[in-house]
Amino acid sequence: MRGTLYIVAAPSGAGKSSIVNAVLARDPGIRLSISFTSRAPRPGERHAEHYNFVSAAEFEAMVAAGDFFEYARVHGDWKGTARQSVEPALAAGHDVLLEIDWQGARQVRQKVPDAVSVFILPPSRAALEERMRKRGQDSEEVIQRRLAAAREEMSHYAEFDYVIVNEVFDTAVAEMCSIFTASRLRREAQAARHADLLAALLETP
Numbered sequence: 001m002r003g004t005l006y007i008v009a010a011p012s013g014a015g016k017s018s019i020v021n022a023v024l025a026r027d028p029g030i031r032l033s034i035s036f037t038s039r040a041p042r043p044g045e046r047h048a049e050h051y052n053f054v055s056a057a058e059f060e061a062m063v064a065a066g067d068f069f070e071y072a073r074v075h076g077d078w079k080g081t082a083r084q085s086v087e088p089a090l091a092a093g094h095d096v097l098l099e100i101d102w103q104g105a106r107q108v109r110q111k112v113p114d115a116v117s118v119f120i121l122p123p124s125r126a127a128l129e130e131r132m133r134k135r136g137q138d139s140e141e142v143i144q145r146r147l148a149a150a151r152e153e154m155s156h157y158a159e160f161d162y163v164i165v166n167e168v169f170d171t172a173v174a175e176m177c178s179i180f181t182a183s184r185l186r187r188e189a190q191a192a193r194h195a196d197l198l199a200a201l202l203e204t205p
């Protein structure tokens with residue numbers, strides 16, 4: 001059976017990376033796709049671990065070569081998921097998780113209609129702003145830009161299959177694990193039903 005494709009999106013600062021890391025630690029079978037980006041690495045970020053960092057020209061060459069499963073301009077930088085990070089793993093039966101924005105999520109839904117998409121919301125505007133500041137990595141100008149971008153991102157929450165409000169961290173992690181487990185079980189049950197049906201249909205009379 002092909003693997004399941006999970007999409008997780010959220011406004012910056014909602015707790016997406018923290019939740020995804022906790023879910024991956026509990027469920028090591030899920031493969032996290034490492035995106036490509038044209039933005040410069042921040043202090044402490046490592047190539048091929050946080051992102052595959054490439055120049056804008058390299059990114060655009062990958063677009064022209066059709067290398068991307070999805071890509072978009074996010075906060076002024078190119079971000080994209082390489083086909084190579086997704087298609088072989090799904091075909092081999094592995095589940096793959098994409099941490100991408102709403103524009104990428106739209107492209108993926110068109111390609112893979114049974115992808116399972118989850119949107120993470122902060123419990124309040126104040127909490128979102130506080131969490132952005134707590135990371136202490138961005139200038140005030142960048143934070144103001146990100147708050148405006150957060151409103152745009154959150155306006156698309158209803159396009160997603162599931163919404164998690166990240167108020168209590170452990171509850172949010174448990175909710176995401178439940179969503180993933182339930183959707184995997186549903187797909188396995190459906191595949192088993194189809195296998196039984198085909199066996200019956202193809203049985204020689």
Ligand SMILES: Nc1nc2c(ncn2[C@@H]2O[C@H](COP(=O)(O)OP(=O)(O)O)[C@@H](O)[C@H]2O)c(=O)[nH]1
Pocket residue numbers: 009010011012013035036070071072074075079080081099100101102103104105
């Ligand atoms: N479409 C798309 N969006 C992405 C990709 N990788 C990251 N993003 C989105 O880019 C936004 C900013 O990412 P984030 O890691 O929070 O911030 P950054 O550290 O400034 O890159 C978030 O909405 C991510 O979901 C990607 O491969 N494709």
Ligand SMILES: Nc1ncnc2c1ncn2[C@@H]1O[C@H](COP(=O)(O)OP(=O)(O)O)[C@@H](O)[C@H]1O
Pocket residue numbers: 010011012013014015016017018019131132134135166167168169170
């Ligand atoms: N439920 C929560 N309650 C309080 N702080 C949280 C919660 N979830 C995440 N955080 C904190 O908020 C900040 C932003 O989280 P992060 O995972 O980096 O967000 P994102 O990936 O969505 O930008 C981090 O300092 C993180 O520890």
